[in-house]
Structure formats: structure tokens, C-alpha cells
Amino acid sequence: MKELKKGLWLMAVGSAIMIGAAGCSGSESDSGKQSSSAPTEVSSSTAVFPLKEKASFEIFSAAHDTKPQSGNEPIFAEIEKRTNVQLKLINIPNASYADKFKVTLASGNLPDVMDSDVASAKRYGMDGAFLALDELLKKFGPNILNSIKDEGVDASLRASDGKIYGIPYFTMPGVTATVPQYRQDWLDQVNLKAPTTPDEFYKVLKAFKDAQLGGKDTIPFAPQGFNNFPVFRSFGTDPRMYLNSDGEYQYGPALPGMKEALTFLNNLYNEKLIDPEFAIISKQQWEAKVSKGHVGAIYFNPARTDFFTDVLKKENPKAKMVGGGAIKNKNGKGELLPDYSLKGVMAISSKSKNAELIVKYYNFLYSPEGKLLTQYGIEGTSYTMKDRKPQYTDEFKKNIQNSLTNIGLGTTKYFFTAPMENLFKDRNEGTLMADAVETSRRDWTKQEPQLSFTQAEQELVSKNLQPIQDKTSEYMIKFIIGQEPLSNFDKFVGELKQRGLDELVKTYNAAYQRALKAAQ
Known part of the structure; x- marks a missing residue:
């Protein structure tokens, strides 16, 4: 065995x-x-x-x-x-x-x-x-x-x-869903509702910052990692390999919409609307920042609404964290990560x-x-x-x-x-x-399958996936914080392809189609 x-x-x-x-x-x-x-x-x-x-x-x-x-x-x-x-x-x-x-x-x-x-x-x-x-x-x-x-x-x-x-x-x-969450007491103070579009998302975060609702250390939005933002789907992309609405696997970071999403996030970073330590912060450090009352919005498991509200109320009886819906574009396109x-x-x-x-x-x-x-x-x-x-x-x-x-x-x-x-x-x-x-x-998007690969497919996935994910992480962080100009986005996609991205996407789709056929 x-x-x-x-x-x-x-x-x-x-x-x-x-x-x-x-x-x-x-x-x-x-x-x-x-x-x-x-x-x-x-x-x-x-x-x-x-x-x-x-x-x-x-x-x-x-x-x-x-x-x-x-x-x-x-x-x-x-x-x-x-x-x-x-x-x-x-x-x-x-x-x-x-x-x-x-x-x-x-x-x-x-x-x-x-x-x-x-x-x-x-x-x-x-x-x-x-x-x-x-x-x-x-x-x-x-x-x-x-x-x-x-x-x-x-x-x-x-x-x-x-x-x-x-x-x-x-x-x-x-239990496994990921949803936007906002300080309702902060929204009330700036007279705004939970955002539903990228523009509204920006407006809410800027209002939090301008009002310094978390004091001089106010962090309007605190993600943990480069992929922990609720806006990607509104730009027609995703920070991972995912099953799109047409039933086809795509690698989101290589899609044209990702350049638009990164442009938006770079603007948030430049205006100090997101935690500057998002790429290196540990979960414990992230949790401490939110618990101290410095953070206005997060993107996490919905159970955190009760958890953080209970913690925050010890110092601020009016504190309340509430969940929001998906951030969507002008055509109503936008989803939240699937609940498994x-x-x-x-x-x-x-x-x-x-x-x-x-x-x-x-x-x-x-x-x-x-x-x-x-x-x-x-x-x-x-x-x-x-x-x-x-x-x-x-x-x-x-x-x-x-x-x-x-x-x-x-x-x-x-x-x-x-x-x-x-x-x-x-x-x-x-x-x-x-x-x-x-x-x-x-x-919520539909639950994505846990794919099974043949031995040959698994060898290809094992060879290509990690180098592609490592290069993605490196570039995405640099694009967001401005260390890499977005004019180099095509260069980034080219490097992913050199590491076998096209073959990897084909492998995922082959495994998915095989599973669908077996289920008939």
C-alpha cells in the first residue's frame, strides 16, 4: 500500500x-x-x-x-x-x-x-x-x-x-464560504450602506479612512494575502484555477480581467485604503488588528461576524460586524467563492x-x-x-x-x-x-468538484502547478503594491505559459470532463 x-x-x-x-x-x-x-x-x-x-x-x-x-x-x-x-x-x-x-x-x-x-x-x-x-x-x-x-x-x-x-x-x-464583512457602526457614521460595486467599495473604504474611524491607525480594508479581496469576480476573473459559469476551468490570474482588477487594487493600496502588510501578515497578526478596532472591512468566513463583534463590544458597545453580498460590475456580474x-x-x-x-x-x-x-x-x-x-x-x-x-x-x-x-x-x-x-x-458560486487525475495528469500537475502559483504570488503582490508596473502584465502571463500553464488548464478540463462523463 x-x-x-x-x-x-x-x-x-x-x-x-x-x-x-x-x-x-x-x-x-x-x-x-x-x-x-x-x-x-x-x-x-x-x-x-x-x-x-x-x-x-x-x-x-x-x-x-x-x-x-x-x-x-x-x-x-x-x-x-x-x-x-x-x-x-x-x-x-x-x-x-x-x-x-x-x-x-x-x-x-x-x-x-x-x-x-x-x-x-x-x-x-x-x-x-x-x-x-x-x-x-x-x-x-x-x-x-x-x-x-x-x-x-x-x-x-x-x-x-x-x-x-x-x-x-x-x-x-x-462554514467554508468567504464573504465581505463591514463594521456596521462605521457605515452608520459615514451614512453609507454595504457596497455592491467596485466604485461603492472604494467609496466606503475612503470614507472610513477620511473619518479615521479606527483612530490614527485606521485600516479601511484588511485582507490576508494577495488573493483575499472580494472584487476579482466583478472584473471577470479569480486569483486561482477556477470553474467559470460556462463549465470550463480557467486560470484567473492570466485572464485580461485580472489586469483591470490589479489596477483597481493598486489604486486602493496607493491611497492607503488597504493594510500595507497584507502580503506578509500572519493570521494571528491579522486577527489582532481587527480585534483592536482598527479595521473597517474584511473578507472571511461569515462566523467572524459574531466573533469579532463579541470581541469589539468589550471596548465599544456599539461595534458590530455584518456580512455583505458580492461586489458586482455594472452588468451585475460578480460572485462569492463557493461554499463547499x-x-x-x-x-x-x-x-x-x-x-x-x-x-x-x-x-x-x-x-x-x-x-x-x-x-x-x-x-x-x-x-x-x-x-x-x-x-x-x-x-x-x-x-x-x-x-x-x-x-x-x-x-x-x-x-x-x-x-x-x-x-x-x-x-x-x-x-x-x-x-x-x-x-x-x-x-455563492456553485460548489466546484474535487478533481481526480490519472497518474500522467498528476505528474504534470505536480510539475507545473507550484511554479505557476509561486510566480503568480510574486507578480500579484508586486502589481498591487506598485513594485511591478502593470504594463508588464503580458510579460507575467508569458512567464506562466513558459511554466506550462496551457497544459495545466487542459489537464484540469480533461479531468473535469471525464468526471462529468462518468456521472452520466
């Missing part, structure tokens, strides 16, 4: 605490129609749950550092009651999971199911460790397949051989004797009844039905994170099925993050 590359397994347990809410294979009202105690049809070719005879299978997974799920929580018991299937949890401390994952794979003695990132599942699936699930999903997993389609993650799950090697699990929307709902997969060992059972089990979890259980919990305990829709009880919502953990949904990834429509709102109602997500979600 090939050795797992360092860093490939990137667990982010904090962002996996909740289940996603964007995109849904069935409506909430449909979920509410099914009785919470009625047997559920797994598929037309299988028996109904609960099974007549008790069954079980193993799940090998990283456990939350401080609040791991034991399998004894109420939700586990309820699902076992409805399926007659017992989960045998193999909880591995999060800090040592990457090493334990490698060692277990190398041993060849695999448990039934392994919690895996998508890339590892595809890689080791093609090596023979994990089972290709396509036929089993067609026979026993219609709910799973429908959710894969509805969530738009089919291309992400396909390995370069066109097969699927894991049952997906998801995370809460907004696909978190990982449950990969089934190629040696497991329980593969059919496992697919049937997860197909139940992906049913309306299963989704209601895994996202809202147990009726009468954590939620009640109102107008055919689930609503958390007031008692459950008092401390919802602890409530979710106690019932068995807080930190486990075993049940992160495709999200229901109003889950995010129901779990985060009343927070600034919820407002930021609601304001920005209409501008």
Missing part, C-alpha cells in the same frame, strides 16, 4: 460540528410527512428496516478532541431501534488519526468503514483498499445517489477511473462482508425519515412538528451545541447526511453569522 502523503488528511472538527443546509433532495414538508416510527423502505429490491435479525458493522473514525461520541447517546439507540443495526465505533483521537489511518491501511486489516477525506478514498480505492460502490449504490442506495446529484458532488466523488469509493457526508453551509458542503466520505473496505448492509443502512439515513433523525433528532425530545416542519424545542435551543452533542449529533460525522433546507437557520437563528449567510448565499 502506498504511503499516505503528509497533510492529505486535514480534519477540521470545529467546522464539522453541524450539518449542511444548502441544497436538499427533499423538502422539509416531505420529511415531515413520514411517521417517525414507521418502517422505511430501503429500496424496491430489499427488505424494510428494522431487519428481522440484528446486524452490525465497524466504523473507524477520528473522534472529537473534547467531546467524542461514544455510541451510547440517544440518537444511536433510536437509529438502532429503527434499523436493528448496531454500529461498532472505533474512535481514534483526532491528533493521531492521520498516522493511525496510514498504519491501518498498510496493515491490510481494515475495519468495515473508514472515515476518509475524498482524495484519500479515491487514491486508495484505486489501489484496492476500498470498494467501488457504483453497483451497490444503483441497487441499494437510491437516496444516496439522489443526494449526490442534488448536492452537485458527483464529479468530486469520481476517481480518475470513473468510480465512487465512498458514501459522502456533509457540513453546514457558511462535501466534507468527506465513509469508505467501505474491499474485504468487508457487510458492504450491502452498509449501503442499505446509509440509504436509510438519506431517506426523509433518516434525515429528520440525523439533523433534528428525536421528535418530542429535540424537536416538534409545526405546519409539517420540524422545529427545535425552546429547551433544546437554550444551549444548542451541548444539546446536539448530548443527543449524539454534535460532534459525530457518522450521520452527516445531505442537508435539509432550513437546518442552518434553525440552528443559528438570531446570530450575525446567520444574517451574513442569508445576505450572501444568493451570490
